[in-house]
Amino acid sequence: MTAGATSSRPSADRPAFWSHRWLLLSLVQRELRNRYAGTAGGLVWALLHPMLMLGIYAVVFQWVFQVRVPDAPAGQPYLLSVALTLWPWLAFSEALLRGSMAVQQHSALVKKVSFPNELLVYSSVCASLAVHAAGYLLVLLLLTLWGLDVHWQAWPVWLWAWGVLGLAALGLALILGALQVFLRDVEQLLGQCLTLFFYATPIIYPMALVPPALRQVMRANPLAHVLEAVRQTGLGQGWPSVAVWLGAPLAGALLCWAGHVWFRRLSPHFEDQL
Numbered sequence: 001m002t003a004g005a006t007s008s009r010p011s012a013d014r015p016a017f018w019s020h021r022w023l024l025l026s027l028v029q030r031e032l033r034n035r036y037a038g039t040a041g042g043l044v045w046a047l048l049h050p051m052l053m054l055g056i057y058a059v060v061f062q063w064v065f066q067v068r069v070p071d072a073p074a075g076q077p078y079l080l081s082v083a084l085t086l087w088p089w090l091a092f093s094e095a096l097l098r099g100s101m102a103v104q105q106h107s108a109l110v111k112k113v114s115f116p117n118e119l120l121v122y123s124s125v126c127a128s129l130a131v132h133a134a135g136y137l138l139v140l141l142l143l144t145l146w147g148l149d150v151h152w153q154a155w156p157v158w159l160w161a162w163g164v165l166g167l168a169a170l171g172l173a174l175i176l177g178a179l180q181v182f183l184r185d186v187e188q189l190l191g192q193c194l195t196l197f198f199y200a201t202p203i204i205y206p207m208a209l210v211p212p213a214l215r216q217v218m219r220a221n222p223l224a225h226v227l228e229a230v231r232q233t234g235l236g237q238g239w240p241s242v243a244v245w246l247g248a249p250l251a252g253a254l255l256c257w258a259g260h261v262w263f264r265r266l267s268p269h270f271e272d273q274l
Helices: 002-006 021-035 046-065 077-107 107-114 116-146 152-182 186-199 210-219 222-234 242-273
Strands: none
Touching: 002 021, 021 116, 046 077, 046 116, 077 116, 077 152, 077 222, 107 222, 107 242, 116 242, 152 186, 152 222, 152 242, 186 210, 222 242
């Protein structure tokens, strides 16, 4: 084992993100700059794809199939229901995809420089969440100016949901990012799994439209409870239960902790595999 690989592990007394917080900030800034380097639109491209998706879903479901959200206030369009949940999902999925590929994509840096390798995963996840959070606020503001009744009083729930999704994305990205170094099929499998979970999560439809027999199965998906809470509060349909309010952050924190344990066990062997 090389000296660089040994020293890349963080000290046991302080987390790597705190001990190397200035390095992490630099990596996040670098990630944001490189992501849109050389493009004329810059951050506009981060908004264009979700906006197109939102427009397609609005045309197909709101105007063609004329879907209505159960228990929503009169005149509340389907478009707002989708907008409330689509952006958090896109933030989660992109953070997970980019975070799980971060070590592999920066293999030259890992082999040349001694630093906690998990910072690469942190920076990818943080950059993705930051970009989509900005887009989320912008879209909700535009929908409000358009005349839709966005319940901005729900901002504590939105902040809570982004925190939970960020913890979940980070934990899974640490697990899969370490595994990707040894098993290169992770990227392909993850893309297929995210597509499956997109339709198995109440994003483009509310849970109330799911048949009761299938609804219990879908509630086994932890993301369903988080995104349903975002939708319900954003539409003024109530607040999440205490079990969801407290249980979701705990589950996210446990997943994040497990990801760190897994990553630190495998990180000393990265240089031999990259």
